[in-house]
Amino acid sequence: MRVAFVGKGGSGKTTLSALFAGQLARSGAPVLAVDGDINQHLSEALDPTAGPTAFGAPPLAAHLGDIKDLLRGTNERITSREAMVKTTPPGRGSRLLRLLGDDELHARHVQRVGDVPLMVTGAFDENDLGVSCYHSKLGAVELYLNHLVDGPGEYLVMDMTAGADAFASGLFTRFDMTFLVAEPTRRGVSVYRQYRDHAREFGIPLAVVGNKVTGEDDLLFLKEEVGDDLLTHLVLSPWVRSAERGSPRGELEEPNRHALRVLRETVDAREQDRPRLHRHAVEFHLRNARAWADEATGQDLAAQVDPDFVPGPVRPS
Template sequence: MKIAFTGKGGSGKSTLAALFVQHLRAAGHRVLAVDADVNVHLAPLLGVTARAEDALSHPDNVRSVRTHLLGGNTRIAGVEHFVATTPPGPGSRLVTLDPADPVLARHATPLDHRAHVLHVGTYEPADIGSGCYHGHLAILENLLSHLDPADDGWVVCDMVAGTDAFANSLHAQFDMIVVVAEPTPESVSVARRYRELAAAAGVADAVVVAGNKVADELDREYLERELGVAPIAVLGMQAGLRRARQAGNPPLPQDLDDAAPLARIARHAESRPISAGRRADLMRTLHLRVAGKGWVRAAHGDVTGQLGPVTV
């Protein structure tokens, strides 16, 4: 099960993602938490120091992960010909959430034997004036598309803020995307736009809204009225959580006035996984779109051959 949290910056998406990870851990699930936000908040919220040399997007780590994923897949000319949408094929190695999996063992920080944390990374001094964070995210897209569909663990991703996920394939990679919205015009406008783009991308049913910092019933009604959909979960102002954070403690479900919204999010996700066939169709369409870009053809040649034949 793959679930992402996004929303306007400051909406509480990273904190809610961290709380959800802890909820899953307490329930005994295997969890891979992925910090994909340029601001790198999820890893510290889980007690992990996000060092630049450990970042998934560090060039050495990109090559290591892609070399592992490539395996014996002859549809890909080499690790340097991976693009963001490169799919697995015959001979590819898939990633599991087993702690012995080579990708987790080499690149993830364990919280315990059932929970691990990866962080994509952020801008480094060398990137100033020449780097684009979307390029950092390509290795995450490769990792997500090469996850073993038979694995029964959870991937929880703190996504880039706002609608940046539509610049690449991230919007098509998750079973559910939780847009965290505060009852303010600015936060609502981001959530509304996210839902509009999801509809245009064919993943409207994967996107849900969680209300955060909701003070009263008027706030709840405001969210539902402005977004045209009821939030699947609503969290209040959470004074206990604020006190814990002010004390420098990582957020935990027991800091909440009521942790039931976390269980509701989990149940909702479990009720609506995207089928393997549908995801393959979405990713195939996106790969062909990427393959048609001039810079991709110039750098990698024709990557349409990375796709397998269409199955009926």
């Protein structure tokens, strides 16, 4: 199952992504965390004691061409890596991947941080200033999700870019469950209304997770603002504060551990709709083809869509 954490910057979505992924890993479940936020802080959240330089695997964006070559495989509809854009969907001959499978992409880009295997998209750096937007770096992870066939009891947990920027690509449609993290303030719930409308348009399961709740007034505010979409909440956490300082003390509070259990129960209660995921991949590919990609590549990229193809189970390597 693919799980995305979204929300306003500073809402705690990175912390929640790390806590949820860590809970899954400690339970023995196969899990892969993906840092898709421009700030790239998920590694520190997964292991607060390790420091910001502990993660050394190369980012996906640094090897986009190699990733394209791997994923297009023998798909005759994709003539070259240059003709493969970030939205290109798989078809017959494409290389489909298992979560944490025995392949060069996972071998190169995944590194365990604390209890959790992690993969990162790459930070926005000086070479990108005035030249490209951050969403160009997300192309590699969008291709990865398009070609991923995750199995029962497997989890991909992605920390998405903050705020409404998450809508700048079709990536937000590639998840089985989206958790929107909201603080009990007007600014904290502002992103919720935008996400709610897009989620309804595309049939994306969405639930709100209140964060940094200090009392009944905070909880009442969230209930009034988001209604039945409020799934659960976490209280303001001294443990998280100590972890953010690099020296976590004790253990996460029981109300917050309970909230994490609710998140997992919610994810586990869903059934993956693989045809929907692939349908959205094709839809956004066609949108991008018309908007810019046909002109950029000099090709009719609608021809890359393999009719009636839906990614199925991947045979073990």
